[in-house]
Amino acid sequence: ADYEVNGIRVPYHLIDIVEAGEKYNLFRYQKDFLRVYRDIRERGKMPILCGGSGLYIEAVTKGYSFAEVPENIELRKDLEQMSMEELVRKLESMKSLHNKTDIDTKKRVIRAIEIEIYQQDNPEMRILEGFPIVTRFIGMMISREERVRRIDQRLEERLRNGMIEEVKTLLDKGIAPDDLIYYGLEYKYVTLYLTGHLEYMEMVEKLKVAIHQFAKRQMTWFRGMERRGVKIEWVKP
Template sequence: MKALPEGVDIVTIYGPTACGKTAVACRLAEMLGGVVLSADSRQVYRGMDIGTGKDLGEYRLSDGYEVPYRLIDIAEAGERYDLHRYLQDFYDAYYELPMEQPKILCGGTGLYISALLGGYQLSDVPPNMELRAELEQLSLEELRARLLSLGGVAGECGEGSNPRRLVRAIELKESDSVLTTSGSDTHKGLRGPIFCLAPSREVRRARISSRLRARLEAGLVEEVEGLLARVPKEVLLGYGLEYRYVTEYLLGERTWEEMQQGLEVSIHQFAKRQMTWARGMERRGFDLTYIAPLEDPMETAEVMMASIFGGEKE
């Protein structure tokens, strides 16, 4: 185990979907003898494996080393899971780990990462059923406009095409609940380098298209079909991206071609929003180090090691 430099609580790896975050995090974890803590809003759900890109095989390295991880498969599909619950689960996992064990925060949900690194807290606002009934009558565009009118911004962490997340964001804004810096000493912002994997636009698009084909071949449709047997369709539609488009296909609302093409376009748009979130973090004072991922995840992890330890070689 290699201790992180003094003053570093955690190493963060962020980036757009399909940029290889998990593979790099696992190589870095092996070098450090560390543990990976997921920051993905959908990988928390059991049974949602292919569509969320859990890539659990990445945690079993070719040399036989198994990378420990947390915050994956901790909720049932269909359960309500939000930022408030994630923060609770994260800190439970974080403080259960040995203090000296290096920790790597890895994921593409920018809101979760910003909340942890900024030491934010979110008041526990109960559902407002009257407001929800009103909002359910609105279109996506109307929901986005409503949130914007309240000072919120839709789309930067995936909620722009997710009615359930838009409704919850409006609910929080209507109650004057905002994400703010914690006034207590319970959870300070986590300190450490923030790496953003930033492949070129051409590479990113090629990876997204290739991965979508692989997921469809791996049984994505069958995974969603199984979920439909136990999870209400409205909930699956609310998970967005793969689960929304494949559910609509299974319900006969899209042809195979419409599902595949529409999903690919939506994933590309989502990746762009993830990079928009990264730039927003910089505007809010976070210091991000952008890295173009190399072909070999180990080489990318070595670049991070050199940055973390100031060029020190092992």
């Protein structure tokens, strides 16, 4: 399907490409992006990468290299026996925790430990080599107050338009709550509400705060990109 803007059909890619509950990571995204990017360029078209976190945008446009780390079932069974606090301490002993999402849930901590151990044991591991792409970066510059207002308005609209029902349907289909919580933000907090861990208004307020914090971290990342030499053209809506 395509989007339609002012009567013009605009094709899109990499939306709804995995089933709910499935884990999707930066390594897989880079593979999918490069496949689609090459296809678009071979057809003589100009691709537009819209949205996504600063990390994902920078990874595919600057040609970062990533390794595919397989699941270690036995290691996971052992780590499952540890408490969240013990897992975090173990991860902290292996790396600096710059990315706080690594300790957002127990599954994320276990996966982060799994990756660190694999990298230590397999220094020759297969690397997915990206390539730098000549890119024109354009960012939307709005005030903090306007950003907060838009985030809150968008969230309230999504809550009215079936977001809770969507998550409930996924849970009813048998997807484990932890698998939805793993995704963070809307899926996380709506799942916590539906499973009785949060009251409705508590869920709404916590979710607003979490999205505001996420947006702030993204702006910090984009400023970091500029310090690393990336020119971003900031425009007002």
